[in-house]
Amino acid sequence: MRDDLVGLEISHQQLEELTNLPVHNELILITKSLKKLGKYLIEKMRGTEGATVVFIGCCTFVFAYLLFDIFLKIFIIKIPIPSGILLILFSVWMGGFIQTILYMIWKVKNNFLKSNMTNSLRILLNDVKRYNDVINAININDQIEEAGNLEVGIKQRKKVIAALNLTKSDLIRALKTERILRENKNFILSNSELFANNLATLTSMQVTEQATEHGRLLNEALQIALDVQHEMSRLHSQG
Structure with a gap:
């Protein structure tokens, strides 16, 4: 793996630390x-x-x-x-x-993972998999190039790596946001007025960055917050 790809991948261990969940729980045979x-x-x-x-x-x-x-x-x-x-x-x-x-x-x-899995987390985990697949594909492409097939070299490689770094930062921020909201859901539901300003700020950030890939995962963080607000409204209407 080339130096510019080292450290870009989000490892299983890092993902479990970010989510505080056994998202890669596999049965050992x-x-x-x-x-x-x-x-x-x-x-x-x-x-x-x-x-x-x-x-x-x-x-x-x-x-x-x-x-x-x-x-x-x-x-x-x-x-x-x-x-x-x-x-x-x-x-x-x-x-x-x-x-x-x-x-x-x-x-x-x-069972613990299933009980704590949210729709937003499921989407983010799928995004992480796609992101890691892109890095793996680039690494394989690099190996093919090093084997003598120079025509398969990635054009504007620095821009691609820079975009991957931004995407990784967005993914990590979105995962951290999801974890905070998930682990404090009950408090947020019972104190919704305290978070009204935060939701408004996220909404304004969505408008300014909506057209960029850099803002796509930020919008996911917004969707998580809105999902919590929607759930709060639903529970209040039931009460």
Whole structure:
């Protein structure tokens, strides 16, 4: 990745910090992790470190077997099943137990995300994905250019990078605004008169910057505020 693209992408960690939500909550699968480990070990075994990997693997297995066997003999009454088979069964059970814990954690985070997901946040997350996709596309284009295809070079690259920097700033500001309004929604609803001036200011900013891409995400921040005001009016009418 070229230097002017480094740091432009909004990472998963940064996005979760900005939203204070597990927006990239993924279920960790033990089988998937084991496959990655297996592929890594096979690649190492095919290389110059093959003998070392086999030796360490055998030593690890023997040590685990001996430790498990000693544990059985000291703390558990004799069982007519070979300790090697018991070790395999215990490993399978432990894997299932850990996977169940990981699933429960994923489920709790997923429910928390759903309960706090707003329409504005959903739109912003989609905008972040599109923004990151643009950066990824530019990076791939740069690699194609470096491979010798000079005709695919991006014209006026500095202006494109400057526009991306502005877009990133707008996205971050909009995400921060959404989080503030979401986390203080109840207070805003009960004290709507205190925020009337802020809404008016945002509206005037929308008028002055409406024609520019730089103001597009600012308008999204305005829409978030207006959504809160609309919800407030709806709740007041119900009361």
